[in-house]
Amino acid sequence: MWFSKSKEEVLREFNVSQSVGLTSEEALIRLEKFGENKLKGKPKKSLISLFLGQLKDMLIYILLAASVITILIGEYVDAIIILMVVVLNAIIGVIQEYKAEKAIEALQKMTTPKALVRRDGEVKEINSEELVPGDIVIIDAGRYIPADLRLLESVNLQIEESALTGESVPTDKDANALFEDPKAPLGDLSNMAFMSTLSTYGRGEGVVVATAMETEIGKIAKILDEESDEMTPLQKRLEELGKILGFLCIGICALIFIVALVQKRELFEMFLTAISLAVAAIPEGLAAIVAIVLALGVTRMSKINAIVKKLPAVETLGCVNIICSDKTGTLTQNKMTVVKHYTMNNLKELPASQTSFNASEDEAQMIKTFVLCSDATYENGFGTGDPTEIALVVMGDKYNMAKTSLNEKYKRVGEKPFDSDRKLMSTLNEEGNGYRVHTKGALDNILKISTSALVNGKIVPLTDEMKADYMKVAEEMSDEALRVLGAAFKDTGCIITPEEMEKDLTVIGFVGMIDPPRLEVKDSIREAKNAGITSIMITGDHKNTAVAIARELGIAESRDQSITGSEIDELSDEEFAERIGNYRVFARVSPEHKVKIVKAFKSHGNIVSMTGDGVNDAPSLKYADIGVAMGITGTDVAKGASDMILTDDNFTTIVHAIEEGRNIYNNIKKSVIFLLSCNLGEVISIFASILFFWPVPLLPTQILWMNLITDTLPAIALGVDPGDKDVMKKKPRDSKESFFARGAGIKAITGGSLIGILTLAAFYFGLHEFGYSLGSSEIPEEVLTYARTMSFVVIVASQLFYSLSMRNATKSIFQIGFFTNMKLIGAIIVGFILQFGVITIPVFARAFKVHTLSLYDWCLVIAFALVPFLVNELLKVFMKSVYKE
Numbered sequence: 028m029w030f031s032k033s034k035e036e037v038l039r040e041f042n043v044s045q046s047v048g049l050t051s052e053e054a055l056i057r058l059e060k061f062g063e064n065k066l067k068g069k070p071k072k073s074l075i076s077l078f079l080g081q082l083k084d085m086l087i088y089i090l091l092a093a094s095v096i097t098i099l100i101g102e103y104v105d106a107i108i109i110l111m112v113v114v115l116n117a118i119i120g121v122i123q124e125y126k127a128e129k130a131i132e133a134l135q136k137m138t139t140p141k142a143l144v145r146r147d148g149e150v151k152e153i154n155s156e157e158l159v160p161g162d163i164v165i166i167d168a169g170r171y172i173p174a175d176l177r178l179l180e181s182v183n184l185q186i187e188e189s190a191l192t193g194e195s196v197p198t199d200k201d202a203n204a205l206f207e208d209p210k211a212p213l214g215d216l217s218n219m220a221f222m223s224t225l226s227t228y229g230r231g232e233g234v235v236v237a238t239a240m241e242t243e244i245g246k247i248a249k250i251l252d253e254e255s256d257e258m259t260p261l262q263k264r265l266e267e268l269g270k271i272l273g274f275l276c277i278g279i280c281a282l283i284f285i286v287a288l289v290q291k292r293e294l295f296e297m298f299l300t301a302i303s304l305a306v307a308a309i310p311e312g313l314a315a316i317v318a319i320v321l322a323l324g325v326t327r328m329s330k331i332n333a334i335v336k337k338l339p340a341v342e343t344l345g346c347v348n349i350i351c352s353d354k355t356g357t358l359t360q361n362k363m364t365v366v367k368h369y370t371m372n373n374l375k376e377l378p379a380s381q382t383s384f385n386a387s388e389d390e391a392q393m394i395k396t397f398v399l400c401s402d403a404t405y406e407n408g409f410g411t412g413d414p415t416e417i418a419l420v421v422m423g424d425k426y427n428m429a430k431t432s433l434n435e436k437y438k439r440v441g442e443k444p445f446d447s448d449r450k451l452m453s454t455l456n457e458e459g460n461g462y463r464v465h466t467k468g469a470l471d472n473i474l475k476i477s478t479s480a481l482v483n484g485k486i487v488p489l490t491d492e493m494k495a496d497y498m499k500v501a502e503e504m505s506d507e508a509l510r511v512l513g514a515a516f517k518d519t520g521c522i523i524t525p526e527e528m529e530k531d532l533t534v535i536g537f538v539g540m541i542d543p544p545r546l547e548v549k550d551s552i553r554e555a556k557n558a559g560i561t562s563i564m565i566t567g568d569h570k571n572t573a574v575a576i577a578r579e580l581g582i583a584e585s586r587d588q589s590i591t592g593s594e595i596d597e598l599s600d601e602e603f604a605e606r607i608g609n610y611r612v613f614a615r616v617s618p619e620h621k622v623k624i625v626k627a628f629k630s631h632g633n634i635v636s637m638t639g640d641g642v643n644d645a646p647s648l649k650y651a652d653i654g655v656a657m658g659i660t661g662t663d664v665a666k667g668a669s670d671m672i673l674t675d676d677n678f679t680t681i682v683h684a685i686e687e688g689r690n691i692y693n694n695i696k697k698s699v700i701f702l703l704s705c706n707l708g709e710v711i712s713i714f715a716s717i718l719f720f721w722p723v724p725l726l727p728t729q730i731l732w733m734n735l736i737t738d739t740l741p742a743i744a745l746g747v748d749p750g751d752k753d754v755m756k757k758k759p760r761d762s763k764e765s766f767f768a769r770g771a772g773i774k775a776i777t778g779g780s781l782i783g784i785l786t787l788a789a790f791y792f793g794l795h796e797f798g799y800s801l802g803s804s805e806i807p808e809e810v811l812t813y814a815r816t817m818s819f820v821v822i823v824a825s826q827l828f829y830s831l832s833m834r835n836a837t838k839s840i841f842q843i844g845f846f847t848n849m850k851l852i853g854a855i856i857v858g859f860i861l862q863f864g865v866i867t868i869p870v871f872a873r874a875f876k877v878h879t880l881s882l883y884d885w886c887l888v889i890a891f892a893l894v895p896f897l898v899n900e901l902l903k904v905f906m907k908s909v910y911k912e
Contacts, residue, residue: 029177029236030206030216037177037234041161045179045232048145048163057159064158064174064238066248078117092276142173145232158235166220166231175242176220176233178202183229183444185413186220188213189355191243191618192567196363196414196510196542197227201448210596212615213243214567228413228445247618247646264766265317268699279710286717316698320746324691332675333684334658340670342695343653344688346634348559348759350681351625351647353639354566354573357657357678358580359542362410363418366543367509368393369500370536371482371493377422379543386426388484393535396514398423398430399437400454400465405430415512418540419467437463443525451476453528461520464528470501470513470537477515477534486533501537508575509539541572549580551679556581559758560685563611563628565621565637565647570614583611592616595623604630621647634759638673638681640665655681682755690750692760693836697745699766700775701833705737705826707779712786712822721801722811724790724818728875733823736861740854741830748834748848769836774899778829781895786822789891793817793884809878816866816877817888824892827858832899839900 029037034045043049049057094106142155143165150165155173158164164176166184178184178200185197192198192214204218213221220226220233222242239245324341328334335341355361367376370389377384386394397419403412405424410417420430440462441455451468466473474497480489501511515532552562562582566573570591577583589612595603600623607627613620621637625647628635637644637651645668648654656669657676666672673680709730716723725733760768767775791801793814799806830851831840846852865871867879880888 028209030211030219031209032177033205034177034179034202037236038179041234041236043161043163043234045163045234046145047148049159049161050147054146054157054159054162057161058157061159061238063156065156066245067240082117143167143170158238160235160238162235164233164235166226166233168226168228168230170226172220172222172224172226174222174235175237177236178218178220178231178233180232181229182231183446184226184231185228187225187227188221189361189567191221191224200229200231202231202233208593210593212567212592213617214615243618268766279714283714283717290717290720292717316702316742316746317695319743320691320695320698323747324687328684328687331683331687332658332673332677332680333687334672334674336670336672340653341688342692343634343670344636344685345690345692346759346761347636347653347685347688349561349563349628349633349635350555351563351565351621351628351635351637351651352678353644354564354568354576355542356640356676357638358548358564358582359544359576361542363414363510363540364543365418365422365538365540367504367539368422368536369497369504369538371480371496373536374500377425382425384426386428389481389535391426391428392481392516393514393538394423394426394428395433395437396465396516396535397467397512397538398428398433399439399456400452400467400514401430403430415510415540419512419538422538440522441525441528443528449529451529453525455519455522455528458518461518462522464517464519464523464532466515466517466529466532467512470497470511473513473515473532473534473537474498476529477532479531479533481516481533481535489534497534497537501539504539505571507539507541508569508572509541511537511539513537541575544576544580545678548678551682552581554755555682555685558682558685558755560682561611563613563624565613565616565624565639567616568614570612573612573614577612588612589614592620595620600627603627607631618644618646622650625650632761632763636681636685638678640676644668655684686750686755689754689757689759693751693754694746694748696766696771697748697833698742700771701745701830702738702742704775704778704829704833705782707775708782708786708822708826709733711780711783712790712818715783715787716790716801719801721787722790722806722814724786724815725822726815726876729815729819729877732865732875733819733826736823736858737826737830740857741827741851744848744851744854745830745833747850751835751838770902771836774836774902777902778895778899781898782822782825782829785825785891785894786818789821789888790814790818792887796884812876813878813880816880817884819875819877820862820866820880820885820888821891823858823862824889825895827855828892828896829899830855832896832903835903837903839903841900 032040038045091110094110098106141152142158143150143152144158145151145163145165146153158174162174163179164173166172166176172186179202181200181202184200186200187197192212198214199217200220201217206216206218213219220231222237222244237243237245240249321341325335328341352358364379365377366379367374368390369375370387370393373387373389375390401412401416401419403410403416403420405411405417405420410420423430423433437456437458439454439456443451443453445452445468449468450472451466453464453466455462455464457463466476474489474494477489479486480493497513501513504511513534514536515534517528517530517532555562562580564573564577564580564582570586570589574583574586574589577589583589588610590610592613592615595613595616598606603623604627607624608631613624616624621644625635625637629652634652636653636655637647638655638657639645639648640657644656644665648656648665648668648670653671654669655671655673656665658666658672658674659676671684709725712724713730715721765772787801791814793816794800794803794806794810797807797810797813799810831845834840834848834851835843865875866877872878
């Protein structure tokens, strides 16, 4: 714990002198011992191993088996199509996984290429990879910290650590500070500087105490490097479905073959029928349809500013019920803003959206002091410098007191820089024929060095009652999590030394500032709450600030719903997981805490989304079910570790993405249930005919043709069905919920059974017209052909009509509108045209062994085909009352 040791102890342990540094020889020895100062990743997988990894899936095994079977029965085109689907899915998977492995490379790129060090008594610039523990590093403003350092000197040193700690304001550093608590948060360690953070002000020196993977950034890289690839809910459902279908197909084939043996049927014909039926039972288009639906979903989401890196992440969004969000830059605007200011007996709020305010005499003097006593700039909407000072300059702009014009009018002739001990900064500026000291800083310190106050344009003695009044208002601002900054001045007839500046001042007033919430986030959090989604704030900021923002946004109601990182450390993993549901705000947390929080929520079966933009968010982004990185403010590391990137950094986009994810899952479910209903109908019609010694109503070629018509266009059209407008009024589905939950299984069985029974009924009527029944022997081939044509038309037409009824689980097609999905209407029309063509065009009719039907029989088969559609529509009314959302 270097932060708990004195500077002398640290130098002694590393056997180095601050004034001389390491010798070149010693540096080489240590480089050999500790290795280069760069982050390491896992050995990269080869493209072949990535490709083979994509094939380890039950549904893929079934598709490969189906391709072998189709080759055996001579359907080479089908076999090629199935294999193309498998290869395409694997290639897409390889591309996605390759992109995901860029996280560590992004971390490596963040390390600084050059560093200033003292070696052999001289200051040298070296490659940061050559740094070793014990090196003396020189820090100046604008330079990245190249390794973890224990500071030896700090002169007004401020370091921007938001990417590591989540704090939006640069941290003041103090080399002389000591910290006894071994669990002190990173953001509080003012005597340390960490790799890949940025020095924004002042200067300093430090000794390298950790390099490469031993740094705080390195620890994050180790976490990212651990394997934590969990299957998404959709992948789990599809694997489960694949196993069920696989065993079902084997069982069907075996059973039909056994029945055929017992009945002494023609074995080769039954073998072909059994195989055809097995192929029919497998929805071989399912993997392709899921990939197409997800890909189209990704395209749609990119139009609402959400870029999805991994296809299954689209569906995962649909069952998210916890959004863990970083505060700085995600829920807030990541820029300090003055929201209130106070001069004696005059408290005024400063609305963020307004400009061109009129200032009283006291307010004008206070704003003038704040602007002149700042080194920041702000022009054309862009600021440079300390965020706090930028906020003060912006306030000046709102009162038409621009920094450039004030600087020209009141030229600076002297200054006393900010110091973390004094917590003050002063400048000396020309004022008329004399000079004026402008001082800003901590209000209590300003009151200590002030003897008078500006009240209604007059300087009056500063009394204890006035001091109490100032402090009372300041404490009220602090309770609202505002950062308070005071202003004072002093007139002098000549240029004075810095030591004389901060004496006998006249206090003017103070401002309260905060990093304000994004304006649209509050509505988004409310919408998420209505959709059964809990929003959680995770931040490196202080508890008071975090709770105040959380209250304003509607995330938390009281301080009791917050907990700090140090309080988390006092709990065991089990205790923390047990209490996790009580908290909505997590403050002063480290990267390890963020992972712990995500794991605790997941232990209760929650599907967790984590949003963030900093390096410190990367491990939790990876451990979450879906990690969402910010595209504008996000670091490359956060983007590399995430599943989705928001191009507008807008929390609202997450809510829209969740809505899209829910609709996509619903569409995939529609396609799956539709395909299984159709395939079940085929299985029932064939299996029943074999079991009861009836002629087979469908030939193998007809089964394969039927799959081609119904397993492609209608299923894809259902997959791109327009979203349900009420989807965000429902709670997230349980991630363990089966595809067949909420009556979907009943619908699949009912629909499939009806399709199968009506196919047999059409076959029966076709035979009956010629005086035969299902049990008749020696039925002429021409009669069988006619009857099979009727059953062939019924099974295809019923599936096409049935697809209309699958568009919504509870709403009737009459409610949602027949023509609100023109792609499905087009798919049905194309299906009927193809089916009609097969029956009426002689060359196709001979190939598929079908016959032209009479007008009466066409009417009969269409009537039969409409029954499953109508029954399913009636079933929705019953299901709606049983499975209330």
